[in-house]
Amino acid sequence: MTATSAFFERLTVAGQDPRFSNVCGSVRFDIRDGDRLEQWLLNIDHGRMRVTRSAGPAETVIRVSAEVAEAMARGEVNGLAAITRGEILVDGDLAMALRIGRLFPRASEQADSDGRK
Template structure:
């Protein structure tokens, strides 16, 4: 299973993230791997998370490659930097898209012992 799929499934299991307590909206991640497209729809209601695989309307759509998504999940790549370099394209609500960076580990957190996404 790709680390991005495991990451989004873990978000679904968590159900609430206090870092997003002031956020309300929906974001879809369109992750391209060659000809294959994996999509994750994230609905946020003041920290309550609902994550579902698949397509659906969203206020912000982030389009990125599997390599970029996996690097973000592992804490190796900052989402804002990737957006500025054109590695992530955003359609819709940019402010909402930028808040998604809170979900991904920082490089320091990714290096912590036991972090599920860090490369060993």
């Protein structure tokens, strides 16, 4: 399992995130790995998270390479910095894309969960 798949699996299992209790919307992640396109659709309804592998429509679409997506899922890359560098392209609601960044681990959180300091 890739770090990206594990990230989306964690969202599915958690099902709810109180930080998003006032948020409703949809975000699709288009993750490109060479000729392969992996798509994940995240629907948020007042903090309730539902993730599916879908090319369905979304209010916000985040386009990213598999390499950058993996690094974000491991807490090695900051989403805002990646947007600024042009490594992530956002179509739709930029504010929603920036909020979604809170779902990704930070390097310090990842190190703590791995038992490292």
